[in-house]
Amino acid sequence: MLITCPYCGPRDVIEFTYQGDGNRERPQPASQDLDAWNTYVYDRLNPAGDHNEIWQHSGGCRAHLRVVRNTLTHEISSVAFTRGDHKVDARHKAEGKI
Amino acid sequence: MVERQSPLELELRSGSHGDFEHGVEVILSETRPGSILQLAAWPGQEKALIAGIRTVTGLALPDGAGAGSTDGVRSVFGFAPGKFTVVDEGEGLASAFANVVTPAIGTVTDLSHGRTAIRIAGPKAEWVLAKFFAIDFALPAFPVGAGRSTMHHDVFAQIQRTGADQFDIYVFRSFARSFWKALCHASEEVGYEVQ
Numbered sequence: 001m002l003i004t005c006p007y008c009g010p011r012d013v014i015e016f017t018y019q020g021d022g023n024r025e026r027p028q029p030a031s032q033d034l035d036a037w038n039t040y041v042y043d044r045l046n047p048a049g050d051h052n053e054i055w056q057h058s059g060g061c062r063a064h065l066r067v068v069r070n071t072l073t074h075e076i077s078s079v080a081f082t083r084g085d086h087k088v089d090a091r092h093k094a095e096g097k098i
Numbered sequence: 099m100v101e102r103q104s105p106l107e108l109e110l111r112s113g114s115h116g117d118f119e120h121g122v123e124v125i126l127s128e129t130r131p132g133s134i135l136q137l138a139a140w141p142g143q144e145k146a147l148i149a150g151i152r153t154v155t156g157l158a159l160p161d162g163a164g165a166g167s168t169d170g171v172r173s174v175f176g177f178a179p180g181k182f183t184v185v186d187e188g189e190g191l192a193s194a195f196a197n198v199v200t201p202a203i204g205t206v207t208d209l210s211h212g213r214t215a216i217r218i219a220g221p222k223a224e225w226v227l228a229k230f231f232a233i234d235f236a237l238p239a240f241p242v243g244a245g246r247s248t249m250h251h252d253v254f255a256q257i258q259r260t261g262a263d264q265f266d267i268y269v270f271r272s273f274a275r276s277f278w279k280a281l282c283h284a285s286e287e288v289g290y291e292v293q
């Protein structure tokens with residue numbers, strides 16, 4: 001499985017660390033809303049298909065990435081930085097355009 | 099200044115090794131730069147940091163992820179968004195940056211004692227490195243001056259191409275000896291010389 005880091009280009013999955021489900025919304029740390037915490041900790045969509053995930057390129061630029069991975073095929077259809085508006089089309093890097 | 103000891107000292111054996119009867123096809127050496135820095139820009143301050151790098155080192159950074167340049171004495175390359183490695187043969191580069199990279203622009207981290215710089219050069223340098231790292235070492239994909247962050251068996255490595263046939267690899271000092279030994283083993287088949 002290859003993930004095309006927006007900074008580093010296509011890299012083997014061994015360079016990345018999974019940081020969890022990208023659909024979760026973390027409540028404010030002081031929140032007393034038990035339902036919101038329950039949802040954050042336990043509820044998962046578990047789709048058979050495209051899934052929003054957070055990965056870190058821990059063995060490369062160390063950026064955190066928002067990845068859409070197909071759970072049936074492992075196809076990666078989208079990769080973007082989690083922070084800022086550094087959204088670079090991953091293919092540009094693969095083609096050496098940036 | 100305190101004399102710096104190399105972590106490779108016990109394993110660095112000058113001379114030709116491996117299958118060198120048919121010619122030496124890679125040369126391994128430790129470059130021992132005086133300064134290895136990591137510079138990071140706060141979001142939106144990237145251009146100011148790049149200008150500061152030019153002011154201090156005289157090196158202009160080309161546009162793009164992982165871009166870099168070298169003049170043989172000083173080298174710079176991007177290794178992550180808004181982050182750059184800057185290397186100088188001489189000591190004291192961190193203090194040269196202290197007044198240029200202000201707290202409003204970003205940070206300067208002196209890693210001179212924390213990294214070991216290993217150079218691999220020669221016609222088979224690409225071949226040997228391709229056994230280590232799953233990245234494209236071909237010149238069009240990895241131009242001279244450019245840098246890459248990757249790893250070999252969980253040993254994090256920053257690699258800068260400093261010539262068509264030459265790469266400088268920065269590894270954690272504590273892993274440098276085992277990385278060096280692995281690199282020597284990988285170079286045996288092509289014949290290597292340690293300088």
Ligand SMILES: [Zn+2]
Pocket residue numbers: 005006007008009057060061062063
């Ligand atoms: Zn990356």
